[in-house]
Structures are given as structure tokens and as C-alpha cells.
Amino acid sequence: MKRAQALQELLEVFGPRGVLWEDHHLLLYEYDASIDKGRPDFVVLPTSTEEVVAAVRIANRYGLPVVVRGAGTGLSGGAVADQGGLMIVTTRMRRILEIDPVNLRAVVQPGVVNIAVSQAAAAHGLYFAPDPSSQKACTIGGNIAENSGGPHCLAYGVTTNHVLGLEVVLPDGEVIEVGGAACDWPGYDLTGLIVGSEGTLGIVTKAVLRLMPMPEAVVTLLAVFDTVDQASEAVSAIIADGTIPGAIEMMDHTAIQAVESAKRCGYPMDAGAVLLIDVEGLPEGLEDLARHIARICEHFDAREVRIATDPAERERLWSGRKGAFGAMGRLAPSYLVQDGVVPRDQLPRVLRQIQEIGRRYGLTIANVFHAGDGNLHPLILFDERDPELTRRAVEAGAEIIRACVEAGGTLTGEHGIGLEKRDLMPLLFSPVDLEVMARIKAAFNPENRLNPCKMFPSTRMCLETWSRRKARMEKPIRYRITPAPTDAEEELWI
Amino acid sequence: MDLIDRYRLNGSVPRAVRQPQTAEEVAEALREAARSGWAVVPWGSGAHQSIGYAPARYDLALDLTRLSRVLRHRPANLTIRVEAGIRLADLNAMLAEHDQWLPLDPPFGDQATIGGILATGLSGPLRARYGSARDLLIGLRVALADGTLIQGGGEVVKNVAGYDLPKLFHGALGTLGVIVEASFKLWPRPKAEATWAFSFSRAEDALPLTLSMLRHPGFPLAVEVLNARAWETLRGTLELPEDPGARIWVVVRAGGWPAQVERIGRDAVAAASEARGKDRLPEETASALWARMASVAILPTPAPTEALGVRLGLLPSQLTACAAALESTEEIPVIWRAHGTLGLIYAEGRGPMETLLRWAGELRSFTLAQGGHFTILGGLESAKRTLGLWAPLRPEVEVMRRIKAQLDPEGRLNPGRLGWA
Numbered sequence: 001m002k003r004a005q006a007l008q009e010l011l012e013v014f015g016p017r018g019v020l021w022e023d024h025h026l027l028l029y030e031y032d033a034s035i036d037k038g039r040p041d042f043v044v045l046p047t048s049t050e051e052v053v054a055a056v057r058i059a060n061r062y063g064l065p066v067v068v069r070g071a072g073t074g075l076s077g078g079a080v081a082d083q084g085g086l087m088i089v090t091t092r093m094r095r096i097l098e099i100d101p102v103n104l105r106a107v108v109q110p111g112v113v114n115i116a117v118s119q120a121a122a123a124h125g126l127y128f129a130p131d132p133s134s135q136k137a138c139t140i141g142g143n144i145a146e147n148s149g150g151p152h153c154l155a156y157g158v159t160t161n162h163v164l165g166l167e168v169v170l171p172d173g174e175v176i177e178v179g180g181a182a183c184d185w186p187g188y189d190l191t192g193l194i195v196g197s198e199g200t201l202g203i204v205t206k207a208v209l210r211l212m213p214m215p216e217a218v219v220t221l222l223a224v225f226d227t228v229d230q231a232s233e234a235v236s237a238i239i240a241d242g243t244i245p246g247a248i249e250m251m252d253h254t255a256i257q258a259v260e261s262a263k264r265c266g267y268p269m270d271a272g273a274v275l276l277i278d279v280e281g282l283p284e285g286l287e288d289l290a291r292h293i294a295r296i297c298e299h300f301d302a303r304e305v306r307i308a309t310d311p312a313e314r315e316r317l318w319s320g321r322k323g324a325f326g327a328m329g330r331l332a333p334s335y336l337v338q339d340g341v342v343p344r345d346q347l348p349r350v351l352r353q354i355q356e357i358g359r360r361y362g363l364t365i366a367n368v369f370h371a372g373d374g375n376l377h378p379l380i381l382f383d384e385r386d387p388e389l390t391r392r393a394v395e396a397g398a399e400i401i402r403a404c405v406e407a408g409g410t411l412t413g414e415h416g417i418g419l420e421k422r423d424l425m426p427l428l429f430s431p432v433d434l435e436v437m438a439r440i441k442a443a444f445n446p447e448n449r450l451n452p453c454k455m456f457p458s459t460r461m462c463l464e465t466w467s468r469r470k471a472r473m474e475k476p477i478r479y480r481i482t483p484a485p486t487d488a489e490e491e492l493w494i
Numbered sequence: 495m496d497l498i499d500r501y502r503l504n505g506s507v508p509r510a511v512r513q514p515q516t517a518e519e520v521a522e523a524l525r526e527a528a529r530s531g532w533a534v535v536p537w538g539s540g541a542h543q544s545i546g547y548a549p550a551r552y553d554l555a556l557d558l559t560r561l562s563r564v565l566r567h568r569p570a571n572l573t574i575r576v577e578a579g580i581r582l583a584d585l586n587a588m589l590a591e592h593d594q595w596l597p598l599d600p601p602f603g604d605q606a607t608i609g610g611i612l613a614t615g616l617s618g619p620l621r622a623r624y625g626s627a628r629d630l631l632i633g634l635r636v637a638l639a640d641g642t643l644i645q646g647g648g649e650v651v652k653n654v655a656g657y658d659l660p661k662l663f664h665g666a667l668g669t670l671g672v673i674v675e676a677s678f679k680l681w682p683r684p685k686a687e688a689t690w691a692f693s694f695s696r697a698e699d700a701l702p703l704t705l706s707m708l709r710h711p712g713f714p715l716a717v718e719v720l721n722a723r724a725w726e727t728l729r730g731t732l733e734l735p736e737d738p739g740a741r742i743w744v745v746v747r748a749g750g751w752p753a754q755v756e757r758i759g760r761d762a763v764a765a766a767s768e769a770r771g772k773d774r775l776p777e778e779t780a781s782a783l784w785a786r787m788a789s790v791a792i793l794p795t796p797a798p799t800e801a802l803g804v805r806l807g808l809l810p811s812q813l814t815a816c817a818a819a820l821e822s823t824e825e826i827p828v829i830w831r832a833h834g835t836l837g838l839i840y841a842e843g844r845g846p847m848e849t850l851l852r853w854a855g856e857l858r859s860f861t862l863a864q865g866g867h868f869t870i871l872g873g874l875e876s877a878k879r880t881l882g883l884w885a886p887l888r889p890e891v892e893v894m895r896r897i898k899a900q901l902d903p904e905g906r907l908n909p910g911r912l913g914w915a
Contacts, residue, residue, distance in 0.1 A: 100809075102705060102810075102811045103708075103809045103810050103811050103837070104708060104709060105809075125709070126709070146654060147654045147658070149652055153652065157625070157629060158652060158654075160658065160661070161625060161629050170893070174889065176888065176889050176890045176893065177888055177889075177890065178890050180865070180867075181809055181865070182807035182808055182809060182837055182838075182865075182866045182867060183807055183836050183837060183838055184615065184617075184626075184665075184807055184838060184867075185807065185867050186867055186869050186883075186884040187884070187890070187891065187894050187912065188662060188665070188666055188670075188894045188897060189615075189628065189661045189662060189664060189665055189666075190890055190893060190894070191661075192628065192658055192661025192662065192664070193657060193658060193661055193662050195658065195661075196654050196657070196658050197657055197658075213709045213710065213711045214711065215711050216711050236570045236571075237570075239570060239571065239572055240569055240570035240572075241682075242593055242594065242682025242683070243682070244572075244681070244682065281711055281712060281713075281754070282711060282712045282750075282753075282754050282757050282758075284751075284753035284754050284756070284757045285751040285752070285753035285754055288751070288753075289751065341650040341651075341652050341653060342650065343568055343571040343573065343649060343650055344570060344571045344572075344651075345568055345570035345571045346571075370652075373650075373651050373652045374571070374650055374651065374652070375652050408648075408649055408650070409648070409650050410648045410650050410652075410653040410655050411655040412653075412654050412655050413650070413652035413653060413654065414652060414654055415654070416654055417654075417655060417656070421655075425655065425656065428648070428655055428656075429645075429655075429656060430644070430645075432642050432643075432644050433644045433645055433646070433656070434656075436638070436642075436644050436659070436901065437656055437657045437659070439900035439901060440657055440659075440662070440897060440900065440901075441657075442900060443893060443896035443897045443899075443900050444893060444896075455656070
């Protein structure tokens, strides 16, 4: 009866429109944009910090793990409730509480969609710099949990460089403030620690963000190469030259095929690779800078460099990049995207290795990635319905990650560890490194109730603890104990 | 002078000094200290040892200055990995050959070591453009209290694998571990630079300039605001413009391609419509000025007896109100300087301790009322004890305490530096 009691308490706080408990509703919350799935026992949709606290307290009383979910666009399973429990969905906490155009700050609730911050700031000539490709859907809370990046993080830094303070609900229900609108709050930098902690340290209920002035001018270059090698040599050369453009993105031949067949963006179909480069800032000298970069590309045998200053033409060039993941459906039913990072001078070598790994596993791999940061996104194409292909895709993915680490890089640049890469952590971290992280987690989350078994290698202990708990809970309830409002369905899809 | 006297801190000397040459020797020294139950104070150049409370116990000075190697510079990746004892000045001299730099300019930056800069979390004027060490730091190797060597982050510019440990150790005043190696993102040096100085009769007249530089898409390298007294201390040794009627000075440093630099300068001049004087400084003067700037209004170590140094964290728009609060008492000649686009303000007052405490107490109340934070950066231990090292102390301190207990359960690393850790 524990389950029914927990539900009753949740309904008392959230009302029938704020709690989901039936299978056909929970189904919608069992996945994110990765390949892992897991169904929560309950979903609640709080609108305030107080409601988050109430949810956490109820979860604690019933021994439920808590998983927080924003828009579910995460790519590593961070928001998947693989151990069941209570899922807190932040999408109704979507108020922009303040835009301070003088001091360039914004205060927002966690469910605010990334691009909504920039839209609200646009009237003041300001924007929020981190721009994940999912920025039209993903939430600020999710960006903070994953320390998300995006194409333009090359020049401006990732989420952590743009978050000044947080309001956080700790796993015991206590609310603390860390950092704030001023810089450099004294004491340990808990803000910096919580950003990127993948929902394992606390639940962010409010964030103070730094806004940036919009560039006055942007020039986009499309550099076309016959080979990936030439394009990646050009990237290292641009970085080594000491020019840091706003963004340098690369797409290889396979990606170009997919993108061009989905949407004509004007990338030559026979190209081995293209680079998409934004130079931005003041108009003064900008075109000289663009031409300077064009010359570097030509030095590495770019067969064509197009320079676009007109917004419509720039938009067209970028539309292919932004729609690239979606366009993969033209080539295969499923893809697995990896997110390793390598030192930028290692790009040519690692990209060759990735092609070799693809050949060895008999899989096609497309590359669409943040070349300027060395942040790879190999898209391993396969068919999820075929277990053998799926196994090969996962193995090839792990091998690519190993190649990145061996080249002096890391497991993930912006997607997070989550469920997907937790067992790869020992490639990068020694047991003592991991123990220190576990100790830090214990300082916030001593009972491991927040997002359990994520981010760290899956230990038998973690999994067993939670499966024992699962066994104690009854079977899911399949009847309504209160009449459901008629428009509830519609709400769910927001 | 006895070797041990170089490590004197608030009147006490350690029982022993170790000068390890490798990370493994640091770890060994820490293991040895653990066996004896010794309290350890990590030591770089010593330039900022007066920050925080004096350690409650002090047995071993762990001098890291012999760990001064560059471990790996990848010019084409714009990253570098160094040992913690290397001096920033030496590192940047080496990087200049590649037209690159680690754009940090903390107080006493000519002496400061990388480990010390990271542990104190102090920044300088260049922060306006490049962020602080926090933003440039991409990886760390740290020796924990028990001598375990751990690493966090790496040598790539984007990395979200595991908790962001570099952020935790940055600014922790050596209370969580001893930083032995660090890796950074580097920046290309600007192709051109120029500096303008503006004088104003009133702080409110300077605000349009500082706020327009904050939102300038050309990102000026630095925007420092000084009171007249601070300017005069600089003018004592540098050939700077003079304006006896000025109460506030704003110095803008622009960098980038030549056309961008000129544009930023034009916009600064236009935004400074209320300025009494507007001067473009000769290159040599400017570079001498910037070499000195970060140390203005920062007390040296050990702090003089009749002086107190504070730091206020506010918003850039609160500068006017703050200027009035800083100079509210005639009894104390106050020198102050602010990062104009960041809202961080450094002030030093000199005078009898009782008056200084009253002045600082009022500043603290003012800052808290404005929603900001207040820290005593330098001064006598008794002054820190009387006023409290920093404010506000919010409930988050309990979490900090728990982190300290997890990483240094015996409380042997810089014990008591933060009061509770």
C-alpha cells in the first residue's frame, strides 16, 4: 500500500494535474535522447521551489530515488529513471524572473527553455551565449546539470562560464543559495561544482545567468575540402595562428550526403569535408579577419571558400549543421552519437582512427562536430531493431572513446556521463579520483537518493540497493483514484 | 636569515620546511605529515599568505616553488600543463615566444606562482576580457591531506567527465588539497593594444563609461576605476596625466586587431561625455601602468599594523553608491580600485585600528544591504577576528564544511583559514 500512500501525498501537494502515475503517462517520461530507458513510479510537475521541496520530502519518506528531468533532450541518459522512483519534471518552472540589462544578468527558473532567455534579452541587445543544438527545446536546468556546450562555446565558454549563482534544493529538502549576481562569492565554489554534476548533488530551482552583448556583425565562411585530413589540418592551423573564431564546425562526406538529401543548404555533394566558421564581433576589420581565415583554409587545399555576410545566406549555411542529427534518418534508422574531445592538434589522427574503427565494425560513421574545440560527434549509424548491429554500434562507440582518451582527450565534452558512459569512467579516472568524487557526492547526497547510479561506474551495491527498494514497492496502480481532468493529455505533451 | 623565518606567518614559524621537487615528493611529505599529525601550510611565493585567517596550527611549510616545470605546451591546441610552483611571469615570458599568453594579472603578479593564484582565486584587471583563473583552468593534479594524488579535468578545452574538481580547488585557500599541477586554456596575444585614461569629478559621471564598456561587443581587456588617492599613488612613480580636480579615474585597455582597438577607444571617449580629461596613454606608460595596476589597494604580506584591506562584491551599477560609502569617513585616507565591469572593489584604509574597524564595519553593512559580499583581504589577525573574515555566512557553509570533512577529515591542511575549515 506504500505506493498508494505515496501517491495520495503527492496528489495532496500537486493536485491531479501535477502528478502522473499511470503507465500510459509514465511511458512518456521513460526516455531521453539517448538509448537507455527506465520508467519512474511517479512524475510530478512542480511550479515553485516549495513544491520541489515538498516532492523531495515525500520521496524521502517513502525511500524513493529522485530523478530530475527538463525537456528530456539529454544525450547520456542523465534524466532516465532507470531505478524507478520519483521524477521531478521542471517544465512548469518556466518563468524568467528578471532580466537586468544594465548588469547583464538574468534570473530564471530551471524549466525555462535555453533560447527563451536569449529571446527575452534580445530587446536589450543581449543574449545567453551557450547554444546547444537543442536550444529550442532544452531547458536551462538541463544545461546546468550537464554543463552543456554548443557551437559558439569556442569563443565564449560553456554553461559553467555563464552561471553566477544558483538556488538549490538539497536531497534532505533544505534550500541553499550558492554564488549570486555578484562575482566571486567567498568560500568554496559550490556553483562551479554543481554545474555539470548531472543532478547528483542537488536540484537547481533558480539560476542567475550572465548575459552577453550580441555581436554587431557576423561573417560565415564555408570552406570545402576534398578530404577530412585537409579540413582538420586547417582547423589546427587556425587555432595555432591565434585567431579564435566564434565557431568552427566540421561535417564529413557522410554527414554532407545526409544533410543535402534532407535539405538543400548548398554543401557540395562530392566534398570530403566542409568547415563552417563564424567570425563575429565588431564590424571593424571583420572581413579582413574572414579573408585571413579563408587564406589559411586555402593553404590547406580548400577547393572553395564561400564568405557569407547576408543573414539569409548565413542562415542557409548553418541550417544544414543545425539539422544534421535529424538528417541522419535518411541514412539509417538509428544512430549512436559519441562526444569525446581531443586536443585540437590530434584531430587529423583521431578522425582517421574513427574511420578505421567504422570499417572494422562494418558500420558507417558520420562526423558532425565542434572542430574548433576538438569536440567530436561521431554518429554511428545502425538499426536499433537488430541486436547484433546495436551491440556492434555500442562497442565501436566505446572504442572511439578509448581512442580519444589515448590521444590525451576526454570521454565527453558536453553530453555528460549519465548512464551511457558511466562504465567508461575508469578509462580516464583512477580509483582514487573516483573515490574523491564519491566523497564530494556524499557531502551533498549522503544517501545517494538523487539520481542514483549515474555518472560513476555501476557498482553492484548501488544497483542492488535500489532493486531491493523496487521490490518493496507494489505493482503500479492501474486505476484512477481521482477523476482526471479532460485536458490533461494536452498538458503532457508540452 | 634563517630559512625557517621566510615562512613566518602571523608571528609563528613552522617546525619544519619541505621543498619537494616532484609531485611524488609532495605526496611523500604529506604522508609524513599525516603520520605525525602535522598541520600543513602549502607555500608558493608567499605573496598572499595573509589572506584568510592565520592557520590555527602550523607545523610544516610545504614550499612548492621547486615544482616549476612546464610539463606540456601544445601551441596548436592553445593549452599548457605546468607544475604549481612556476611563476606566472616566467610562464608568460616563455609563452610570449609563441604569441600566446595565460591572461592572468593578479595582485603582485610578478612574484605570484600558479598554485598560489589558483588557491587564492585572486584576479586582476584582465578578467574583464578573459575571465578569472577559474575560467581558464581546465585540469588539476592535487595531493590530498593523506598524500593521495588525484586529478580532475584534463588537457582539453571542453570536458564534462566527472565533477568539475578544478572549480572546487580554485579559491579554496589550500584547505582541501595541495595543487601540484594545473592545465590551462591559453589565448593568443592581442595583435594591438591601447589604453585611455579618463578623469571625472564625480563617480556617477564615470558610470556611463563603465557600463557601456560592460556591454561593448568588442570586449575591452580591462576597465579599472580608481579614486583620486589611488591614482596619485601611481602617479608618484609613473608619468601619468594629472588632474587635481578629479575624484575618479577610469582606465580602459583595449586589445585586438588595430581597427577594433580604435573602435573601442572611440566608443569609450564618446561614453565618457562627462569626463574632465581624456588621454590616450603612450605605449610605454600604459604597459608600466598595467604592470602596477593589479596591486593598487591590495595590502602586501605581512600587512602593516595600522592598515586594513577589504574586498567588496557588488554589481557594476552599484559602483556610485559604493564610492560614497568607501569614502564616507574623513578620518581615514582610503585608496580604492574597482574592476568597473565586474563590480569587484578593493579598498585599503590606513589609520588607528579602532577607526578602521568602524569604517570596515560600515562598509560591510552597506555591502550586505546591497545584496553583495564582503571580505577582509589583508590586515591584522585581531581585525579579522573582530569583524569576521567574510559575510554573509549563508547556510551553504554547512555544505562547505562537509566537503572539507570529506577531503581532509583530520583538518590538517591550512586549518582554520576560512574560520570553519
